[in-house]
Structure formats: C-alpha cells, structure tokens
Amino acid sequence: MSRIRRHLGLALLLASSTAFSATPAWVARSDAYTQPVLKDTGKYVPEDATELGDESFDTAVVDLKPRYYERELGDTEKRLKALRVQRAREQDPKVRQDLDILIDSREKKIATMKLEHQYLLNYMNVGELVYGGLRALLDPRNKPERQKLALVRLKRYAGKEAGYTPIALLAKARGEERLADRKLIGPYVGEVEEGLNNNATYMDGIEELFKKAGVAGWEADFAALKSQVADYDAWVKEHIVPRARKEVRLPEALYVNRLANVGVDIAPEQMIERAGFDFQEVRDEMQVVANGIAADRKMLTSDYRDVLRELKKTSIPADQLLPYYRERLKDIEGMIRAHGLVTLPERDANIRVATAAEAARSPAPFMSPPRLIGNTGEYGEFVIPLANPNAKSKDKMNDFDFTAMAWTLAAHEARPGHELQFASMVEQGMSVARASFAFNSTNVEGWGLYSEALILPYMPPEGQLVSLQARLLRMARALLDPQINLGRMTPQQAKDFLMQEVVLSEPFAQSEVDRYSYRSPGQATSYYYGYVKLRSLKTLAEIALGKDFDLKAFNDFVIAQGILPPALLKQAVLEDFIPAQKARVAAK
Structure with a gap:
C-alpha cells in the first residue's frame, strides 16, 4: 500500500502556526511537544510535511530505502513511549488533552502499520506519488522561491543527484522484496488499473505545473523521471497485476482499522x-x-x-x-x-x-x-x-x-x-x-x-x-x-x-x-x-441552555475548537461552552 495518502475530498493532514494572531502560552507549550512528532512525519514522508507547510522538508523525498517499515515503526513506538511519559508529567489540562491527541494518533499509526505489513503486498503508484510531491511545492499559492525547490525534489525523484536512487527503482525493489510471499494480499485490480491509466495525466499535470510556475531548468530531469515511471508501470503490469485481487473485500480487521482512522468508532x-x-x-x-x-x-x-x-x-x-x-x-x-x-x-x-x-x-x-x-x-x-x-x-x-x-x-x-x-x-x-x-x-x-x-x-x-x-x-x-x-x-x-x-x-x-x-x-x-455526532451535541446544548441557547454562539464555539474528535468536542461543549453561556446570561 502506498505510504503517500490520497487527496480525497478533505482527507488531508493539517497543522497550524499562524501569523494572524498571537500564540497563547498553552498552544506554544503544546506545539513544543508536537514538533518531534511532525519531524517524524517529515523524516519518512516529507511530501506530507510539505503539504503541512513545514519548509524544512521541501527538498526531501519519501524514504523507500531498505527496512523503512522497521525503521519507521521503531521510531513511532519510541515516540509513543516518550509522549506517555510527558502526558504523566504535564499539568495544564489543555496541553494534556493535546498530548492525548498525539498519543492516540501514534497508537493508530502503529496499529495500521502492523496490520498492513501483516496482510498486504507492497504496492504504490509512483506516478501519483511524484505528482503529489511536486504539486505541493508548485502550488500557485506558494511563493516563487518555494516553488523553485521543486527542481531539487524532482532531481532527487529522478536519481540525478549524488546519493539518490530513482524513486521508481526503490519502489520496485520494495515491491519485489515480498512478492514471493503468497500469503500477502495484492492490491485490488481496479486500483492498479486506474493508477496505470492515470499516470499519463499525472505526468502532463507535472509539466503543466512547472510551466505555470515559470520555473526554468526542469525539462531534462522530468524527461528522466517520466521514463522511469513508464518503466515502473511496465514492471507493475508484469508482476503486480497478476497478483492483484479480483475481490474488493479485505480482511475485516483492516476495514475496522480504517474506520477507526477516519474517526468512526462503531461497528x-x-x-x-x-x-x-x-x-x-x-x-x-x-x-x-x-x-x-x-x-x-x-x-x-x-x-x-x-x-x-x-x-x-x-x-x-x-x-x-x-x-x-x-x-x-x-x-x-x-x-x-x-x-x-x-x-x-x-x-x-x-x-x-x-x-x-x-x-x-x-x-x-x-x-x-x-x-x-x-x-x-x-x-x-x-x-x-x-x-x-x-x-x-x-x-x-x-x-x-x-x-x-x-x-x-x-x-x-x-x-x-x-x-x-x-x-x-x-x-x-x-x-x-x-x-x-x-x-x-x-x-x-x-x-x-x-x-x-x-x-x-x-x-x-x-x-x-x-x-x-x-x-x-x-x-x-x-x-x-x-x-x-x-x-x-x-x-x-x-x-x-x-x-x-x-x-x-x-x-x-x-x-x-x-x-x-x-x-x-x-x-x-x-x-x-x-x-x-454534531447534531446530537447541538441537541444536548439546546436542552442544557433552553431558551438561552444561542445558535451563532454555539457554531462559533465549534469552529473555534479547530478539528476536534467528537468525544473531545463534546467535552469542550459540556465543560466550557454551556457553563460560559449560563454565566453570560446570569451576568445580564
């Protein structure tokens, strides 16, 4: 399975360090705990860090070197252990809540990595991977100096910089490592076929992005990358397509895990x-x-x-x-x-x-x-x-x-x-x-x-x-x-x-x-x-506040919490919003 997430609707990671308002003290403290977790993301999937806005990883490329699974899993387990220690020592309730969020994210990541490694054959669509990594830098909203860094990432994808192997060759090598294990489940045939069909569009998309950005000097490295993607696709047709599964269904444990990862906690x-x-x-x-x-x-x-x-x-x-x-x-x-x-x-x-x-x-x-x-x-x-x-x-x-x-x-x-x-x-x-x-x-x-x-x-x-x-x-x-x-x-x-x-x-x-x-x-x-979940929470607030319920105040409060899981949002409404609204009404 690809380690680069798909851009589906709003299935994106986000992070915030804003220039629009002063950073509260608790936020600064929380962010200090979070920085090492962000760096873990950049170490193994820097394309994700680029989308987050962390410019320190803008020229790096996804780690597909040997034993990347073992290395990333080990680092994630160490980070989880450290976070649990920090959580036990932290006194600020909001910071503790954020540490709970970080701990939960690491626990879910470890569970997902282990399940996918246990069940799934290694496969990724290199064409989509490189398109996403370059698009994150060539995005028209980025400043020109950041867009130019796409030249470095492109060169590294193509293996044209000393010390870098073409990303397509690394993906092929990782795929071949476990190909002989017949117990592993191949990707769904529709996924593989779609990737093969779309890669020409992704290559055209990269070319279009470079031209629109007005960045010079990309053509030779892009030609090499495009050829490497084509060779990789030929390998996929020969070795992955025959292993692709015809049935959509995966083991139920994997599906339940994916539900949990998107925030669904019911069967x-x-x-x-x-x-x-x-x-x-x-x-x-x-x-x-x-x-x-x-x-x-x-x-x-x-x-x-x-x-x-x-x-x-x-x-x-x-x-x-x-x-x-x-x-x-x-x-x-x-x-x-x-x-x-x-x-x-x-x-x-x-x-x-x-x-x-x-x-x-x-x-x-x-x-x-x-x-x-x-x-x-x-x-x-x-x-x-x-x-x-x-x-x-x-x-x-x-x-x-x-x-x-x-x-x-x-x-x-x-x-x-x-x-x-x-x-x-x-x-x-x-x-x-x-x-x-x-x-x-x-x-x-x-x-x-x-x-x-x-x-x-x-x-x-x-x-x-x-x-x-x-x-x-x-x-x-x-x-x-x-x-x-x-x-x-x-x-x-x-x-x-x-x-x-x-x-x-x-x-x-x-x-x-x-x-x-x-x-x-x-x-x-x-x-x-x-x-x-959100409509049910609104009903609870209406019951608690009766005629004093203020819809605009409720919606502004929800928006102000950022992107909280339902359980934490419910806690915030019950412990913060409702008491504050009651106090405001009583003070009139």
Missing part, C-alpha cells in the same frame, strides 16, 4: 442499521419537497427521481460556472448574516475549476486547504472537477454544474463549511496537535454536512431538494461502503443503487464506488457519522 453492522433507517427518512423528506416542485412546474410526475433529473437539465455553461457559484455563495452569506448562523469574515472565498490531474486524483468537489504552518496569508480553495477521468462511460458528469446544486455544494465546501472551518484555524491560531493530529474525516466532514443543514431551511425549494439529495448520498455511503467491504454486495450493485435511488450520473457513481472499494475504504462513512 460496521451498527453503521448499516443506522444509515439504513435515516436513508428512508431522508428519501421521504425529498418526496415531500419534490411534490411541491412538480406542482409548481406542472410536471407529469412528482417522483423525486424524475424531479431531480429535470433539475439537472439546468446545466450551467463552463464559462459561467464560477461566476454562478460565487453569486450563490453571496446569497448564502446573506442568509447567514440575516439569521445569525455563524460569524463570517469580510473577504471573499476562493473557488476554481480542477485541472485534469486534480480530477483524476479527486473526481469529486473538494477543499484544497491552505498551508497552516508558516501561513502568510494563503487561504483554502473550493475546487470543482467537471469530469471523472476514471468513468466507465462517456456520460456527462452532470452532478455539480446545474443551478440547484450550487446551494448545497457552496455551503459545504465554502461557507459556512470547510473554507470557513480552515480559515478560522489560520486566523485565530490553533495548536498543531488539534489542527493536525486530531484531524480525521469525521471531524471535518461532520461540519461540512452540518453546514448544509444550517442553510437548507432558507434555500429555494429546488435547492432544498438537492441539499436533501446530498444528505441522502451521505446516508447511502454509510450504508453501501460497509456492505461492499463486508462482501455483501459488489461495487456494481452499489453503483446501480446510487444511480437509481440517489440519481447520480454514471461518472459520479463510479467515483463513489471506487472510493468505497479501494481509494479510501471506510472514509465515505465519516460524513454521516460526523453529522450525527
């Missing part, structure tokens, strides 16, 4: 039951809204599926897509201010269309977060792909470019969703432990889906129906992902269900089942689970 069976109930409830809500839309439009049918298909016909031309989304976001911001939902910044949010390479890597809308270590004014970007290069048909991906969709997608990815979530961490300051090592999809995506629900009551009926459709998709993810990974249904059956009941296009439905099957098994369940 797959419980997830299926809960999501199955809520799927029915949301679908019924959709039908009520669809009845009204059909009556207003004098449609011959009021079935929610047919109404959605009709709405999808209002396609926005590509050259008008970004202006249209920006207008909808202005409308949403007006709703937020009018109804006192959450505090908004004065500046505009950034929205753009994905490049071909970004769409190949992440064929669904996503937030590209800013660097949060050493941030000097960079903000996140809401990115919209217009096609799925991995689709199985030539059907148009019409799920994000029609007028009614703009409401819920802008609310989720921009405001009050992820853009606001990450900007808040930049502007107010946040400990690295909370912004990085507490990060998981449940924490992040729960807020995104919660944000859609905040705006839904104020949307026009068409926007409400599509917002409920987006919620229905999250329920479907939590229902289908576990069933695929428990061997109860095939990816094709899940795809058919999504196209029929959730009314997804073929390209988008394909990207969904690819996500459940091999891109990131378990991750898609986190939206629903995080949403349930």
Whole structure:
C-alpha cells in the first residue's frame, strides 16, 4: 500500500502556526511537544510535511530505502513511549488533552502499520506519488522561491543527484522484496488499473505545473523521471497485476482499522442499521419537497427521481460556472448574516475549476486547504472537477454544474463549511496537535454536512431538494461502503443503487464506488457519522441552555475548537461552552 495518502475530498493532514494572531502560552507549550512528532512525519514522508507547510522538508523525498517499515515503526513506538511519559508529567489540562491527541494518533499509526505489513503486498503508484510531491511545492499559492525547490525534489525523484536512487527503482525493489510471499494480499485490480491509466495525466499535470510556475531548468530531469515511471508501470503490469485481487473485500480487521482512522468508532453492522433507517427518512423528506416542485412546474410526475433529473437539465455553461457559484455563495452569506448562523469574515472565498490531474486524483468537489504552518496569508480553495477521468462511460458528469446544486455544494465546501472551518484555524491560531493530529474525516466532514443543514431551511425549494439529495448520498455511503467491504454486495450493485435511488450520473457513481472499494475504504462513512455526532451535541446544548441557547454562539464555539474528535468536542461543549453561556446570561 502506498505510504503517500490520497487527496480525497478533505482527507488531508493539517497543522497550524499562524501569523494572524498571537500564540497563547498553552498552544506554544503544546506545539513544543508536537514538533518531534511532525519531524517524524517529515523524516519518512516529507511530501506530507510539505503539504503541512513545514519548509524544512521541501527538498526531501519519501524514504523507500531498505527496512523503512522497521525503521519507521521503531521510531513511532519510541515516540509513543516518550509522549506517555510527558502526558504523566504535564499539568495544564489543555496541553494534556493535546498530548492525548498525539498519543492516540501514534497508537493508530502503529496499529495500521502492523496490520498492513501483516496482510498486504507492497504496492504504490509512483506516478501519483511524484505528482503529489511536486504539486505541493508548485502550488500557485506558494511563493516563487518555494516553488523553485521543486527542481531539487524532482532531481532527487529522478536519481540525478549524488546519493539518490530513482524513486521508481526503490519502489520496485520494495515491491519485489515480498512478492514471493503468497500469503500477502495484492492490491485490488481496479486500483492498479486506474493508477496505470492515470499516470499519463499525472505526468502532463507535472509539466503543466512547472510551466505555470515559470520555473526554468526542469525539462531534462522530468524527461528522466517520466521514463522511469513508464518503466515502473511496465514492471507493475508484469508482476503486480497478476497478483492483484479480483475481490474488493479485505480482511475485516483492516476495514475496522480504517474506520477507526477516519474517526468512526462503531461497528460496521451498527453503521448499516443506522444509515439504513435515516436513508428512508431522508428519501421521504425529498418526496415531500419534490411534490411541491412538480406542482409548481406542472410536471407529469412528482417522483423525486424524475424531479431531480429535470433539475439537472439546468446545466450551467463552463464559462459561467464560477461566476454562478460565487453569486450563490453571496446569497448564502446573506442568509447567514440575516439569521445569525455563524460569524463570517469580510473577504471573499476562493473557488476554481480542477485541472485534469486534480480530477483524476479527486473526481469529486473538494477543499484544497491552505498551508497552516508558516501561513502568510494563503487561504483554502473550493475546487470543482467537471469530469471523472476514471468513468466507465462517456456520460456527462452532470452532478455539480446545474443551478440547484450550487446551494448545497457552496455551503459545504465554502461557507459556512470547510473554507470557513480552515480559515478560522489560520486566523485565530490553533495548536498543531488539534489542527493536525486530531484531524480525521469525521471531524471535518461532520461540519461540512452540518453546514448544509444550517442553510437548507432558507434555500429555494429546488435547492432544498438537492441539499436533501446530498444528505441522502451521505446516508447511502454509510450504508453501501460497509456492505461492499463486508462482501455483501459488489461495487456494481452499489453503483446501480446510487444511480437509481440517489440519481447520480454514471461518472459520479463510479467515483463513489471506487472510493468505497479501494481509494479510501471506510472514509465515505465519516460524513454521516460526523453529522450525527454534531447534531446530537447541538441537541444536548439546546436542552442544557433552553431558551438561552444561542445558535451563532454555539457554531462559533465549534469552529473555534479547530478539528476536534467528537468525544473531545463534546467535552469542550459540556465543560466550557454551556457553563460560559449560563454565566453570560446570569451576568445580564
């Protein structure tokens, strides 16, 4: 399995050391404990450190030298032991909480490393690896001097600097080491085929990034790297493809581990039951809204599926897509201010269309977060792909470019969703432990889906129906992902269900089942689970405060906590927010 994480939606690590506000004393103390953990990340996967914003690793490349597993595991176990000692000595409650976050992250990392080493054949897609590593440096939000460091990383990837072996040769050597062990499970055939098909797009993407950055002197090293990737792909076809598994399902221990890593702490069976109930409830809500839309439009049918298909016909031309989304976001911001939902910044949010390479890597809308270590004014970007290069048909991906969709997608990815979530961490300051090592999809995506629900009551009926459709998709993810990974249904059956009941296009439905099957098994369940946790917590706060509950104050408080796991966020609401609100009311 690749040690470089996939860029899926918001499945990204973040860390914060902001230039926008003074660092509180407890944050400085916490960050001192966290720095060695960050350096561990950079030592073995410096590409991750680059995305975090740690410039000290900008020219380094992933460690694929012999015995990297043993070395990284040993260092992680030593770090865990040291953190436990520090936790026992620390007196500050907030710092202790951050040390708990760090300890949990190391425990999960060790468990994952051991399980994957026990079960899985070594495989990584070198084309995607080098694209991600170079893109992190060539990102247009980086200053020119940082972009130029991509030349050094490129040279090292290609083995053109003394002391460096081509990364493709190292990946091949690590793959060959355990190839003869027939007990190890190969990668899913769909994953391997997708990687092979996408690598030309990744190579084109690298070339495009260098040209846009205006960096000179990359051509010769890039030509060598491109040739090495092609040779590696030929080796993959000869040696990995025959070992690739035809069945999606992995051992259940691996799937449960992946659920835990994205913040889901219930059993797959419980997830299926809960999501199955809520799927029915949301679908019924959709039908009520669809009845009204059909009556207003004098449609011959009021079935929610047919109404959605009709709405999808209002396609926005590509050259008008970004202006249209920006207008909808202005409308949403007006709703937020009018109804006192959450505090908004004065500046505009950034929205753009994905490049071909970004769409190949992440064929669904996503937030590209800013660097949060050493941030000097960079903000996140809401990115919209217009096609799925991995689709199985030539059907148009019409799920994000029609007028009614703009409401819920802008609310989720921009405001009050992820853009606001990450900007808040930049502007107010946040400990690295909370912004990085507490990060998981449940924490992040729960807020995104919660944000859609905040705006839904104020949307026009068409926007409400599509917002409920987006919620229905999250329920479907939590229902289908576990069933695929428990061997109860095939990816094709899940795809058919999504196209029929959730009314997804073929390209988008394909990207969904690819996500459940091999891109990131378990991750898609986190939206629903995080949403349930956050809405339940809001109910507890409403009960505790009664008529004194202040929605804006609650949402601002949640945003101010950074990306906390549900259990820690609940603790903060119960121990800090509710008592503070009661004291504020009593003082009036």
